[in-house]
Amino acid sequence: xxxxxxxxxxxxxxxxxxxxxxxxxxxxxxxxxxxxxxxxxxxxxxxxxxxxxxxxxxxxxxxxxxxxxxxxxxxxxxxxxxxxxxxxxxxxxxxxxxxxxxxxxxxxxxxxxxxxxxxxxxxxxxxxxxxxxxxxxxxxxxxxxxxxxxxxxxxxxxxxxxxxxxxxxxxxxxxxxxxxxxxxxxxxxxxxxxxxxxxxxxxxxxxxxxxxxxxxxxxxxxxxxxxxxxxxxxxxxxxxxxxxxxxxxxxxxxxxxxxxxxxxxxxxxxxxxxxxxxxxxxxxxxxxxxxxxxxxxxxxxxxxxxxx
Amino acid sequence: xxxxxxxxxxxxxxxxxxxxxxxxxxxxxxxxxxxxxxxxxxxxxxxxxxxxxxxxxxxxxxxxxxxxxxxxxxxxxxxxxxxxxxxxxxxxxxxxxxxxxxxxxxxxxxxxxxxxxxxxxxxxxxxxxxxxxxxxxxxxxxxxxxxxxxxxxxxxxxxxxxxxxxxxxxxxxxxxxxxxxxxxxxxxxxxxxxxxxxxxxxxxxxxxxxxxxxxxxxxxxxxxxxxxxxxxxxxxxxxxxxxxxxxxxxxxxxxxxxxxxxxxxxxxxxxxxxxxxxxxxxxxxxxxxxxxxxxxxxxxxxxxxxxxxxxxxxxxxxxxxxxxxxxxxxxxxxxxxxxxxxxxxxxxxxxxxxxxxxxxxxxxxxxxxxxxxxxxxxxxxxxxxxxxxxxxxxxxxxxxxxxxxxxxxxxxxxxxxxxxxxxxxxxxxxxxxxxxxxxxxxxxxxxxxxxxxxxxxxxxxxxxxxxxxxxxxxxxxxxxxxxxxxxxxxxxxxxxxxxxxxxxxxxxxxxxxxxxxxxxxxxxxxxxxxxxxxxxxxxxxxxxx
Numbered sequence: 001x002x003x004x005x006x007x008x009x010x011x012x013x014x015x016x017x018x019x020x021x022x023x024x025x026x027x028x029x030x031x032x033x034x035x036x037x038x039x040x041x042x043x044x045x046x047x048x049x050x051x052x053x054x055x056x057x058x059x060x061x062x063x064x065x066x067x068x069x070x071x072x073x074x075x076x077x078x079x080x081x082x083x084x085x086x087x088x089x090x091x092x093x094x095x096x097x098x099x100x101x102x103x104x105x106x107x108x109x110x111x112x113x114x115x116x117x118x119x120x121x122x123x124x125x126x127x128x129x130x131x132x133x134x135x136x137x138x139x140x141x142x143x144x145x146x147x148x149x150x151x152x153x154x155x156x157x158x159x160x161x162x163x164x165x166x167x168x169x170x171x172x173x174x175x176x177x178x179x180x181x182x183x184x185x186x187x188x189x190x191x192x193x194x195x196x197x198x199x200x201x202x203x204x205x206x207x208x209x210x211x212x213x214x215x216x217x218x219x220x221x222x223x224x225x226x227x228x229x230x231x232x233x234x235x236x237x238x239x240x241x242x243x244x245x246x247x248x249x250x251x252x253x254x255x256x257x258x259x260x261x262x263x264x265x266x267x268x269x270x271x272x273x274x275x276x277x278x279x280x281x282x283x284x285x286x287x288x289x290x291x292x293x294x295x296x297x298x299x300x301x302x303x304x305x306x307x308x
Numbered sequence: 309x310x311x312x313x314x315x316x317x318x319x320x321x322x323x324x325x326x327x328x329x330x331x332x333x334x335x336x337x338x339x340x341x342x343x344x345x346x347x348x349x350x351x352x353x354x355x356x357x358x359x360x361x362x363x364x365x366x367x368x369x370x371x372x373x374x375x376x377x378x379x380x381x382x383x384x385x386x387x388x389x390x391x392x393x394x395x396x397x398x399x400x401x402x403x404x405x406x407x408x409x410x411x412x413x414x415x416x417x418x419x420x421x422x423x424x425x426x427x428x429x430x431x432x433x434x435x436x437x438x439x440x441x442x443x444x445x446x447x448x449x450x451x452x453x454x455x456x457x458x459x460x461x462x463x464x465x466x467x468x469x470x471x472x473x474x475x476x477x478x479x480x481x482x483x484x485x486x487x488x489x490x491x492x493x494x495x496x497x498x499x500x501x502x503x504x505x506x507x508x509x510x511x512x513x514x515x516x517x518x519x520x521x522x523x524x525x526x527x528x529x530x531x532x533x534x535x536x537x538x539x540x541x542x543x544x545x546x547x548x549x550x551x552x553x554x555x556x557x558x559x560x561x562x563x564x565x566x567x568x569x570x571x572x573x574x575x576x577x578x579x580x581x582x583x584x585x586x587x588x589x590x591x592x593x594x595x596x597x598x599x600x601x602x603x604x605x606x607x608x609x610x611x612x613x614x615x616x617x618x619x620x621x622x623x624x625x626x627x628x629x630x631x632x633x634x635x636x637x638x639x640x641x642x643x644x645x646x647x648x649x650x651x652x653x654x655x656x657x658x659x660x661x662x663x664x665x666x667x668x669x670x671x672x673x674x675x676x677x678x679x680x681x682x683x684x685x686x687x688x689x690x691x692x693x694x695x696x697x698x699x700x701x702x703x704x705x706x707x708x709x710x711x712x713x714x715x716x717x718x719x720x721x722x723x724x725x726x727x728x729x730x731x732x733x734x735x736x737x738x739x740x741x742x743x744x745x746x747x748x749x750x751x752x753x754x755x756x757x758x759x760x761x762x763x764x765x766x767x768x769x770x771x772x773x774x775x776x777x778x779x780x781x782x783x784x785x786x787x788x789x790x791x792x793x794x795x796x797x798x799x800x801x802x803x804x805x806x807x808x809x810x811x812x813x814x815x816x817x818x819x820x821x822x823x824x825x826x827x828x829x830x831x832x833x834x835x836x837x838x839x840x841x842x843x844x845x846x847x848x849x850x851x852x853x
Contacts, residue, residue: 036734038354039439041701041752042362043766043773047454051437083354084525085542093542149573157581164577167567168544256574258543269703269732 004307005292012288019284020277024069027273028062034271038082056082069274079274081267087278090263095282097168098252098259101175101182102244109183109190110237117194117233118226124199132195136188148181148254165256178255182248186240193236197229204228231301238294242287344851345549345563346585346833348844349575352543352568356528357520358507359431359438364754364842367504368588369566371843372548373414373530374507375556377405378498384665384758384840385797386498389556390419390531392484394501400493400795405486405501410555413510414535421480427509429453429474430518440505442773443756446497448477448489473518493793495800499757507531533559533846543568560835560850576828585830586849588838592705595650595826602828608652612755612840613823614661614763615653617698617713617748618777619816620740630690632815633675635748637683638720639713641676645821648709652826656819659811660763661755663840666801671812672819680720687721694723697747701736702729706750713820740776749777751817758840760804764788768811779816 035044035052053059057068072079078087120129139147155177156164162177201207202225210220249261260279267275298305353366358374361367378386378394388394392406411419430436432444434454444450452472477489490497500506510529515521526540533556534548541547549563567584569575572591578584580601590598590606598606619626626632641655657676660667670676698714700706707729714725728747730736739746753774755762766772769788770780784807791803811817825838834852837845 032732032738033734036737037732040363041733041774042439043442044439045442045773046456047434048437048439048441050455051435055437090542093544152574152577157577160581163583164581165569165574165583168541253571254574256569256571256578258568258570262543262570 001307005296008292008295012285012292015288016281016284020073020281021066023280024066024273024277025062027268027271027276028065030268031271031273034058034082034273037269037271052082065273069277078278081275082270082272087275090275091278091282093168094258094260094263094279097166097170097175097257098245098248098261100170100172101179101248101252101257101259102241104172104175104179105183105244106186106237106241108179109187109240110233112183113187113190114194114226114230114233117191118198118221118229120191121195121198121202122221129195132191136191139184140188144181144185144250147184148178148251151177151181152254167256168258170257175257178251178257181255182244182251186236186244190233190236190240194229194233197232198225201225201229227301231298234297234301235294238290238297241290242283245283245286343563344561345565346561346849346851347565347567347583348586349569349578349584349588350566351570353546355439356525356540357438358427358509359436359440359505361504362439362756367841368843369546369548370504370507370528370530372532372534372564372566372846373528373536374504374532375411375530377501377506380499380502380758380840384663386502391501394498396495396497400495400497400793401490403488403490403497404481405488407484407486408555409484411531412555413512413531414529414551415510415512417510417512418483419508419510419531420483421486422483423508423510424486424506425474425478425480426511426514426518427507428478430509430514430520431505432475433473433518434470436520438505440503443500443503443505444475446490446492446494446500447475448491449475450477450491452476495792495794496759496761496797499759503757533557534564537563541568543570557847559847561846564846579828579830582830582832585833586827586836586844587829588825588827588842588844590652590826590828592649592652592708595652598826598828605831606826606828607836609825609827609838610663610840611823611825611838611842612661612663612758613653613752614656614754614819615750615752615821615823616656616817616819618751618779619748619818620743620746620776621778621780621816622743623745623747625693628690628692629813629815630686631692632818634683634687634690634692634721635696635717636672636675636815636818637677637679637686638717639818639820640678640716641820642678643716644709644712648712649821653821653823656822659768659808659817659819660760661822664755664758664760664763665797666760666804668805668808671808672815673812675812675815676819683720684722687723692721692723696721696723696725697728697745698725698750699728699730699736699739699746699748700750701731701733703732710750737776748818751776754823754842755840760801760808761788761791764791764804764807768816777816779814781810781814784810784814 035049057065069079081087081090116132120132123129152164155161163174166174166178207220207225210224245260248259249265252259252261264276264279299307350365350368353369354363355361355366356369358370361370375390377391379389381387390408390411392408394403394405396403407419407421413419428444431438432441432450432453449472453470455468455470479487481487508531512529513521513524527536533551533554535551537547537549545568546566573594575584575587576590576594579587619632645651645653645655658667658671696717698710700710707727710727714727717725740749753763753767765788766774768775768779769785787803787807791800794800794803825842827838829836832852833849835848835850837848839845
């Protein structure tokens, strides 16, 4: 077990460097004229262009720029963005609110999905099952660009139940509406997977054995069936968590949350290489850690899986 | 890692993580409901150092933190504000600025002439890379502060240090007298001094001579009616509070929260929900419902924006002036401002904005009148191209009106016209520099100081900073220069008007629309005015008691 974790951590280091290199190369290839991109339509004077080009090493080759970045990274300096802000400070500002939002979304989504999934599996073919099927289809069919402004208009402005926007120091209450919207992205798939998985396990031999032993119905379903049915769902939740952190661009923009998605989008439009890489590196780490956790959870859920 | 506990542990860990993420929040300012402060929406400023602030969001915030040397009256003539007087010698080359006594920076330092000299030298020095440095180019000695890369931008050699570090034209005669020598006579120089880059900086701003102290930008110290409370909270807000016994004009509110929005639509949602007091520019997609949402709290006022399309001179098919005239006549400006912009912009029929002194209506004459039949005749006579393109940057709200304009051109001239979106403005410029056939180029201009020259110089002069289409006419250049060196502002205007008449003949661009501020405010505030520079008038705005 311990050796397995160490091996995975070592692999993570390699993956991390590989991923940052690829991201750096992609931003570099995308880079056309970052100074003009930053200035928008305003003219840049020759001497300003000259000064900024040298300050940010923009005229150097790709490998030299990557070397500067790595040298900084290994000495704990993430560099500065093209607007002169410390990237480490920008990361520290952006991450907490995004993590909060993504965790809230995933908890809401997982709770609803698992409960409703199990219930509709038990009452398979019943009214509840059919209603959730239709409801999840509707939510799946609605893109977030429609869902988010609609939710903001109805619940934030017209009814006034929730604040229509949130800021960086938002409370959980402020983030509830965006989290619901964000969670709806994954709730449908998680619910369907839970349902299918539970339906399958209900017919399994060990369930019949458990019933024959005279266990209560509740214990059979919520302990025996659920634990086995959760394996695919946990995988899905792990992947979703990473996805929610990086994929909240639309939600963050509409609800005015200055988090990771917003910062990455801005960094890409201003062709700000170090800034993109800074944010993506942390995302890479999160994906790696979450995947490791999911793998370890398998062992907890399924006694047949062991890591040696 | 086996048994029942891990599963519970996982649930527990998630709960703890959520709690940890949740704590330390929830105490957002709810006190603003009763206090005499207002919340105004902006986007994240790029910079807050005056000489590096050339976009409107940073300029708005600095407007609360600093007190300018001059402000503009109703006719856009400069009036001294932080200055007692601004006078020029007979040739308009040497300007003397007397400062009003008693002003202090927020840290208690008295404002002295040397503060202006230091700030302007910092702004003008090339290696500091300040966005507004070109504003100092009219001051003597500017050229010596710039360096040139010996082997071009792509070359490996680094540029040598410039010849000088200080502008020779700047001198603090004594604590309250500033002497400015210009490189060439400029009768309207005082108008420039109202711009953001000409604010002073305190001694505390510099860690050494000519070196800005680290972290100064996050807690700017100004000489204005408000001082920054805490720090610039990037992407969230900038809170400013009233300075006790301010010597200049005293605002009616006790503080302003500059709330930073990622998106105009989110800002509008907050305005309607009552969480925001002023939005200076309501996005087009919300305009249709704005009257219903806000009633008479939805208002318009003129601003200096000027929207147009330019003809690249490197494309031969546009060299015949008749082609340019015909395309201009083929466009129904009124229809586009009404249908696409829902009246938030007005048709432009001159080459400068109506907000500057010396503006005359309809200098473009019949060339800017919608006349499809004559357009068609002219176009056929001149054998105009059968394919037209309008290139725009797709990251701005341009697609709708460019397509509408193209449809009008198609209908009037019977030629094919397509709108081509480039991802960013920088991509458009790259193509223009490579002389690729981009067709008509979408452009816009916001003035920096209220003079006709601020349109004529940068947009149409041969060496104009935003003359991307390469228009060049020596007679025009001479008239603009003659206006600058004219003895009085009135004579200057006469020269510039003559220059504008040349544009009407040459039609290097097609004027399309003049911008307006379409702003809205909450029930909590009154006396809200948004000026030509898209800034809220901070001295007039009041909280309804």
